[in-house]
Structures are given as structure tokens and as C-alpha cells.
Amino acid sequence: MNKAKKIWFNNKYISWDKAKIHVLTHALHYGSGVFEGIRCYETSLGPAVFRLDDHIKRFYHSAKFLKIKIPYSSQEMKEAVLKLIKINKVKNCYIRPICFYGYGKMGLDPDGAEINVYISLWEWPKYLKESVKVKISKFIRLHPQSVVSSAKVCGYYVNSIFATFDVKKEGYDEALLLDYRGFVAEGPGENIFMVKNKTLYTPKLGSILPGITRDTVIKIAKDFGYKVREKDIALKELFRAEELFFTGTAAEITPIIQINQYKKKIGEVSSKIRNYYKDIVTGKVKKYYQWLSFAN
Secondary structure, three states: OOOEEEEEEEEEEHHHHHHOOOOHHHHHHHEEEEEEOOEEEEOOOOEEEEEEHHHOOOOOOOEEOOOOOOOOHHHHHHHHHHHHHHHHOOOEEEEEEEEOOOOOOOOOOOOOOOOEEEEEEEOOOOOOOEEEEEEEOOOOOOOOOOOOOOOOOOHHHHHHHHHHHOOOOOOOOEEEEOOOOOOOHHHOOOOOEEEEEEEEEEEEOOOOOOOOHHHHHHHHHHHHHHHHEEEEOOOHHHOOEEEEEEEEEEEEEEEEEEEOOOOOOOOOHHHHHHHHHHHHHHHOOHHHHHHHEEEE
């Protein structure tokens, strides 16, 4: 991992190597924390964070379901992100705000444990390869009556780790999980789109995280005249799709070139969306400047 100089911790800037927690931290044992994944890109006007407002909004949304009262305002958090970028003098980076129950209480009820908030960043290339081979995992996405699917909770990602282990041992790059009904859900850390007759289809909300990159694709597809439908997607539809791609802050827009034994092409629609997305996040599309928060 590429170390940065400073990490934001509870309204202080500390050195990277001093960002440590106690072994009895509640979240370490029970997954009782929430986090965000955000990206900053180099633009002609300086470093710019993509959709910072939306990421911080989801951060607070996630926290409320764990009854975490973040002791800083959303504005303070946004300012801290931008200042941290300037302090570390980075142009492109991945940003990880995390808030969790810390030391002071064991047992499943975290009431009484301290609340810790960190913001870290580091230079991190695209999470996946330029195109990926994907396998349907034997593990299913968490049932929406067992968890709050719209929250980005630390503990949920054990499900993603299991799915990742499951497919990588067979030589695939990434997994795809189904929901409890057998419909397509999402990747371990990505949403999915399929293309047929220049219409984009993506699983409807319910068992999936409402991804910010997913929302971006839904909005910008209209600029090319593409229709977007959110619906339950059966596996047979997915296998017959003309194009498939993952979306996510870490993964950005990643074409899928194989799903199980079915080969896929990187087609016109996914290529246009991917290239347009790159132009937007790097400040080349004035129409979407409102999605950029400049750290200068």
C-alpha cells in the first residue's frame, strides 16, 4: 500500500503510522462500523473529489442504522477530506472515511463504546483489471430482511470476502452474487449493468447497495439517448446480454468479458459510458462540474 503522510482522526491530523486501535475495539470483533470509498482525480483545475456530497450523505445514512452519532457535521467531514488531500499533496487518490465503535465495551450492544472517525487516503489504481472474467458465486447476497441493504456497513463485507475466495480459486477475476430469490444482485464491491438493444438494465434496489457510480451511469446514459431499466434480472437474461460491465468507485467502469462459460465483448455502449465517465471525473465535461469538489 502507498502510504500517505497524514490521516485525519477525530478532528486531528496524525501521521500514517500512528493510526492504531486497541485489540478490544468493538468493530474489530463485531463489524460495527460504516465506511465510504471515494475517489479524487487530477483535473486541469486541480485535484477534484467526485460526488463528495453524495458519499458523505450516504456515510451518515449508514451510520444511523448502527445508532452511531458521528460527532462531526457533514460539512466538517467534507472540509476534512479536501484539506487532507492538500496536506498530503496528492492529485489522484482513493479516500476512505470510516466511523466505528471503538474501545470500552464488549458484547453485541455497543452502547458505551467510544466513537472513532478516521479519514485515510492513498494512491490506488483501478481496483479491477481493464476487463474481467466473472463467475457466479455459490454465496448469495445478504437477505434484505437480515440487513439494511442501503447501508455500507463494515461487517457486511465478510459476505464479499467469501464470494471472492470462492471464484478466485477457480481462476476468475471477480464474483457475481445472486439475491435470495435467485435474481442477479451485484459483485463483491460493484454494481452490474447489462446491455441489450442499446438499453441498459441493472438490478433494482432491495438487495443491493445503491451505488453512487451506478447512479452516475443511470444519469449520464441519457446523454447518449440510451434507456435505462431497473428490474429483476434472471441469469438466462444475463448470459444472453450483448454487453456486461461492473460499476463502482474503486472499480470505476469495468467491462466483463466472460460470465461463467459465456464470452462477452466490450461493445459500443459500455465503451462510450466508460470513456464519458473518465472525462466527467477528470473535469472535461462542464455539464457535470457540480459533481466535483476541488481541493485547492
